[in-house]
Amino acid sequence: MSEERMQKALATLKSSGVRITPQRHAVLEYLMHSMNHPTADEIYKxxxxxxxxxxxxxxxxxxxxxxxxxxxxxLTYGDSSSRFDCNTTEHYHVICNSCGKIVDFHYPALDEVEQLAEQVTGFNVSHHRMEVYGTCTDCQENKSH
Amino acid sequence: MSEERMQKALATLKSSGVRITPQRHAVLEYLMHSMNHPTADEIYKxxxxxxxxxxxxxxxxxxxxxxxxxxxxxLTYGDSSSRFDCNTTEHYHVICNSCGKIVDFHYPALDEVEQLAEQVTGFNVSHHRMEVYGTCTDCQENKSH
DNA sequence: TATTACTTAATAATCTTTATAAATAGTGTA
DNA sequence: TACACTATTTATAAAGATTATTAAGTAATA
Structure with missing residues (x-):
């Protein structure tokens, strides 16, 4: 499962002429296995x-x-430090307003938005991002207590 | 036009018990009249x-x-500093990958995305944001030279 | 092996934003 | 008007994230 992705990523690195050092391997591995979009500091720690x-x-x-x-x-949100996401398949994020938790959220890509944006603005559109904000189930419970 | 918005904003401030100092007035005025979502430093300068x-x-x-x-x-994007947008009507942003220009882009709110996100994640959704990325017309021209 | 390029580590520097404390100015009231 | 109270500004320091620099180490290649 995630082993396969790892192999693929290593192959991509190699074909790009990037050396695979122990540190580099470890950072990549941590990113691959972590589901919570860590910050640079979290990876470091x-x-x-x-x-x-x-x-x-x-x-x-x-x-x-x-x-x-x-x-x-x-991924850059308001909270001062960038987060990194190694899931390159198209998906969006749902973010908790109170605890900051980030949950992946799959939804058919909004191609028509990109097309309309091109028409209206004249931009040569490459991609888009979207985040949905709200309160996660844990924080909803905590509030009701 | 924008005078009206300014008056409305000042009224909102007053009713919130916030004093309207010359500096405060100037910052608000600059925000209201600037169409390019300035950073704090840009306002300062x-x-x-x-x-x-x-x-x-x-x-x-x-x-x-x-x-x-x-x-x-x-607005928090990748470029290290926050930008501020005084246009509170619902709209999205189209951002240039090369020069960072930000253009407003109106599109019917994606209510169904919010609803689906609620169902899938159990979040109590409050709002969402979306940015479309691409190359603006100016930068397209520059590249072709 | 010698050379070269890439990578790491340590550290300093930069940049954005926030915190602190003293000075200033506005507001309400006697 | 004078006083007291509070909000605000200023100046400065501090914090936090990220980047730049430089020397040392490591892999690749001829």
């Missing part, structure tokens, strides 16, 4: 045990590499 | 002439006040 000497810059460097190749996407 | 002694903190303070009352919206 999570790998501290395995790589006590690793620099924060290394995390940022590698995230940049993955971004450039298209292996991950950067 | 734009008003430097009129208010040589104004602090950056004042800009941030006032933006916060406007946000709390609902006069403006904060």
């Amino acid at each position: 999570a790998l501290e045990g395995k790589f006590p000497n690793m620099s924060v810059a290394t995390v940022y460097n590698n995230l940049r590499v993955f971004l450039d190749i298209g292996l991950v996407r950067e | 734009a008003l430097e002439g009129k208010f040589p002694n104004m602090s950056v903190a004042t800009v941030y303070n006032n933006l916060r006040v406007f946000l709390d009352i609902g006069l403006v919206r904060e």
Whole structure:
């Protein structure tokens, strides 16, 4: 399952002429296995045990590499630090207003929006993003107490 | 036209018990008249002439006040600094990948997306946002040279 | 092996935003 | 008007995220 994605990603890296160092492998692996769209700092802290000497810059460097190749996407919300999403299949995000939890949400791509945007603005449209905001089930319960 | 919106905004401020200082007025006015969703720093620099002694903190303070009352919206994209939009009518944004230009884009609200998100995730949905990315007409021309 | 390019680590620097504290100015009231 | 009270501004420091720099290390290649 996720092993397959990992192999595919490694192949993409290799074909792009990017070396697969232990740190790089670890960052990618963590991204692949984490379902919660971590920040750079979260990745850094999570790998501290395995790589006590690793620099924060290394995390940022590698995230940049993955971004450039298209292996991950950067998500910027209001909360000061970027989050990284290695799920490159088309999907949207639902975000909790109170706890910040991010949940993936699949929905048929809104092609007609892109087309209309092209017509109206003259832009050469490449993609779009959408986030739905609300209160997650946990926070709904907490509020009712 | 935009005078009317300004009067309305001032009335909203007054009724919220917020004092209308010269700096505050200037920030609001700049936001109202600018069509390009400025950053806090852009506002600061734009008003430097009129208010040589104004602090950056004042800009941030006032933006916060406007946000709390609902006069403006904060837009967070990848480019490190927040942008502020005083157009509170429902609309989406089209953003240029190369120059960062932001253009307003009207489209019927995607209510069915919100509804489906509620069903699938159990969230109590409040709102959503969407951005379309692409290359603006100016940058398309520049590239072809 | 020698050379080259890539990568890491450590650190400094930058940039955006927030916090703090003192000074200032507006508002209401006696 | 004078006083007290509170909101606001200013100046500055601080925090936090990200990028830049540079030296050292590591892999690839001829």
